[in-house]
Amino acid sequence: MAPKPITSPVPDAWYPTLSVFMLAIGLFVTASFFIYEATSSRQNRSLGKELITGAVASVFLGFGSLFLLLASGVYV
Amino acid sequence: MGVRRKMALRFDLIIFTILLFASPVLSDLILSKVDRRIDLTSQIVENEGSEPVSEVLLAFPDLQVKDLALLKASPHEGKGKVKSLSASLPVENVKPNGMPAALTFYAVKLPKALGKGDSYTFDVLAVFAHALRPFPEKITQADIQLVVFQESAFYLTPYVVKVQSLSVKLPESRIESYTKLENTKIHGSEIKYGPYENLPSFSYSPIVVHFESNQPFAVAQEVVREIEISHWGNVQVTEHYKLVHGGAQNKGEFSRLDYQARPTIRGASAFKYLIAKMPPRVHSVYYRDEIGNISTSNLWGDSKKTELLIEPRYPLFGGWRTAFTIGYGLPLKDFLFELEGNRFLNITFGSPMNELVIDNLIVKVVLPEGSGDISVSAPFPVNQWEETKLSHLDLTGRPVVVLQKTNVVPEHNQFFQVYYKFSKLSMLREPFMLIFGFFSLFVAGIVYMHVDMSISKSSAAYLARLQWDEVQAAIQQVENVINRCLTTHDKLEASLRDLSRTGDVQACKAARKAADGLLKELSKELKLVLSFLQSSSAASQILPKVEELVAKEKDLQEKVMAKHSTVVDCYEKKTGIRDSENRVAAQQQKITALRQEVENLLELIDEI
Numbered sequence: 024m025a026p027k028p029i030t031s032p033v034p035d036a037w038y039p040t041l042s043v044f045m046l047a048i049g050l051f052v053t054a055s056f057f058i059y060e061a062t063s064s065r066q067n068r069s070l071g072k073e074l075i076t077g078a079v080a081s082v083f084l085g086f087g088s089l090f091l092l093l094a095s096g097v098y099v
Numbered sequence: 100m101g102v103r104r105k106m107a108l109r110f111d112l113i114i115f116t117i118l119l120f121a122s123p124v125l126s127d128l129i130l131s132k133v134d135r136r137i138d139l140t141s142q143i144v145e146n147e148g149s150e151p152v153s154e155v156l157l158a159f160p161d162l163q164v165k166d167l168a169l170l171k172a173s174p175h176e177g178k179g180k181v182k183s184l185s186a187s188l189p190v191e192n193v194k195p196n197g198m199p200a201a202l203t204f205y206a207v208k209l210p211k212a213l214g215k216g217d218s219y220t221f222d223v224l225a226v227f228a229h230a231l232r233p234f235p236e237k238i239t240q241a242d243i244q245l246v247v248f249q250e251s252a253f254y255l256t257p258y259v260v261k262v263q264s265l266s267v268k269l270p271e272s273r274i275e276s277y278t279k280l281e282n283t284k285i286h287g288s289e290i291k292y293g294p295y296e297n298l299p300s301f302s303y304s305p306i307v308v309h310f311e312s313n314q315p316f317a318v319a320q321e322v323v324r325e326i327e328i329s330h331w332g333n334v335q336v337t338e339h340y341k342l343v344h345g346g347a348q349n350k351g352e353f354s355r356l357d358y359q360a361r362p363t364i365r366g367a368s369a370f371k372y373l374i375a376k377m378p379p380r381v382h383s384v385y386y387r388d389e390i391g392n393i394s395t396s397n398l399w400g401d402s403k404k405t406e407l408l409i410e411p412r413y414p415l416f417g418g419w420r421t422a423f424t425i426g427y428g429l430p431l432k433d434f435l436f437e438l439e440g441n442r443f444l445n446i447t448f449g450s451p452m453n454e455l456v457i458d459n460l461i462v463k464v465v466l467p468e469g470s471g472d473i474s475v476s477a478p479f480p481v482n483q484w485e486e487t488k489l490s491h492l493d494l495t496g497r498p499v500v501v502l503q504k505t506n507v508v509p510e511h512n513q514f515f516q517v518y519y520k521f522s523k524l525s526m527l528r529e530p531f532m533l534i535f536g537f538f539s540l541f542v543a544g545i546v547y548m549h550v551d552m553s554i555s556k557s558s559a560a561y562l563a564r565l566q567w568d569e570v571q572a573a574i575q576q577v578e579n580v581i582n583r584c585l586t587t588h589d590k591l592e593a594s595l596r597d598l599s600r601t602g603d604v605q606a607c608k609a610a611r612k613a614a615d616g617l618l619k620e621l622s623k624e625l626k627l628v629l630s631f632l633q634s635s636s637a638a639s640q641i642l643p644k645v646e647e648l649v650a651k652e653k654d655l656q657e658k659v660m661a662k663h664s665t666v667v668d669c670y671e672k673k674t675g676i677r678d679s680e681n682r683v684a685a686q687q688q689k690i691t692a693l694r695q696e697v698e699n700l701l702e703l704i705d706e707i
Contacts, residue, residue: 026437027436027437028432028435029330029431030332030431031431033331057544060548063575064568064571064575066568066569067572068548070549077541077542080537081537084537085530085533085536088537089530089533092491093331096383097491098428099331099491
């Protein structure tokens with residue numbers, strides 16, 4: 024059985040594109056989070072909606088910043 | 100490219116067949132023909148030879164052994180055939196009894212024991228570093244560099260040798276002097292001693308060759324080679340060099356003018372550049388030292404290899420030192436492989452520099468965090484131990500395998516393997532760390548908005564703010580209700596359009612009924628909120644606007660309803676289109692105007 028070369032789970036060439044898209048989506052969701060915070064009054068605010076928006080935003084921002092680091096040569 | 104004359108001695112030792120007369124006892128082994136070739140054309144001395152027997156002892160004087168960098172034995176393939184690297188015979192250091200002192204012995208194990216009268220031929224390659232001594236030891240810039248090499252004309256062996264000869268190959272330069280024994284001939288730049296016949300064991304006849312050598316005596320006192328693996332697709336190699344010119348020390352002044360004007364005369368022993376051979380598809384190569392980037396370098400490559408030519412900041416004369424760092428990245432798929440659940444890294448051990456002797460080589464292999472079951476397999480003995488290194492996005496640090504070897508020559512630049520286990524899920528640790536970091540920021544924001552951090556709970560300002568918050572909530576409710584009303588109006592308009600399209604009066608009437616019901620509910624909600632607003636004192640400023648808005652909306656509602664009924668009537672009575680439009684026109688105008696006002700008011704309230 025010949026040894027199989029290991030590559031990255033995501034192809035190298037996709038790193039810059041993926042990082043741009045994920046960061047863009049993450050920033051949009053972050054913006055909607057902050058808009059919700061700013062415009063809702065104390066009673067109308069729903070903790071669940073805030074947490075979910077925050078979670079989705081942080082997932083996209085996390086992956087986007089990881090691919091940004093990889094695309095710029097810092098192979099973490 | 101200037102003329103590069105390599106200075107070193109390379110001994111090629113060829114020993115031919117040995118006949119075995121009796122049982123394999125040491126003293127009964129006879130070396131029938133020994134041919135030694137010593138190549139002194141580079142700074143590294145190589146002995147190559149072939150020798151047959153079941154287990155042959157190779158003897159080296161202790162003084163020579165401390166310079167011994169590599170000892171390899173391989174079966175003799177015969178002239179013209181390419182030596183296969185895989186067919187090498189095991190060699191180990193032994194201490195047999197009854198041998199003269201000050202000798203070190205290595206035993207070569209043959210593949211099968213030789214019986215009586217059998218013969219076997221094999222080659223021995225011995226590489227010595229620092230075997231050439233510069234003599235004179237200090238020279239000026241204009242002098243030529245002479246080195247001295249000492250060896251024995253007769254092969255030092257515990258066996259009897261029938262026929263032996265020695266040939267010493269020198270670089271094509273001046274030969275200052277050499278020991279003249281019987282049967283000594285010079286052919287060009289090669290000195291041949293022999294053939295000598297039937298010499299007893301342990302015969303020794305020292306010879307000294309004193310010759311000129313201008314090969315670059317590049318000696319690295321310490322090389323630290325760090326290989327960092329990232330499973331996201333890169334193997335980063337960083338090499339730190341401490342280089343010294345190992346030839347005759349330079350005394351007196353250094354004249355840059357003389358050196359630049361006539362480099363071959365004033366400064367023949369210096370070396371200006373080094374060449375490194377790297378694997379193909381290397382990227383992000385950098386060459387710097389403590390000061391910064393060194394721009395005197397050249398890189399070119401093709402699909403088989405990449406060559407890097409580096410020039411230190413100054414030419415190196417005898418005894419001069421320099422220190423620099425070279426770094427480059429390699430694609431992961433060329434070096435990291437998976438076999439039966441284990442991952443292993445297959446990479447070269449030594450430095451990629453040509454003709455560099457390293458006194459102390461330290462190779463550090465940094466594996467990603469979460470690797471376990473680490474083991475190393477190297478083709479020659481090395482010292483090894485483990486460390487940890489904290490790098491990007493690390494919690495506990497990455498495991499580092501450190502391999503150390505002294506006296507490393509370019510022949511040591513072979514592949515070695517590091518085996519380890521790594522689960523694919525561990526790769527997600529890094530993005531999850533980043534996600535967790537960002538999420539904690541969001542949680543902090545949420546906590547800040549939710550927590551009431553005012554100091555005094557009964558001050559007037561605090562209470563006023565509380566009330567204003569409630570008013571804001573009420574106003575948002577009002578806006579919500581009015582928006583829903585407006586959507587109901589839109590639905591009615593849509594039903595009218597449907598009517599004109601399909602002619603279904605019943606559907607239109609049904610829509611009207613539904614709208615009626617919805618609007619009634621909405622007006623109830625509105626009443627509730629309005630009463631609250633009227634009661635609260637903080638809303639006093641905004642209350643008139645809100646009331647105006649509600650009134651206007653009511654007006655609009657009535658008008659829309661009226662228009663709807665008119666249109667349905669017209670349709671039922673089947674009056675002409677123009678008539679119906681005339682009737683509706685005026686109402687429509689008012690409706691649009693009112694609608695605009697309502698929306699303006701909504702915006703105004705929003706801004707407050």
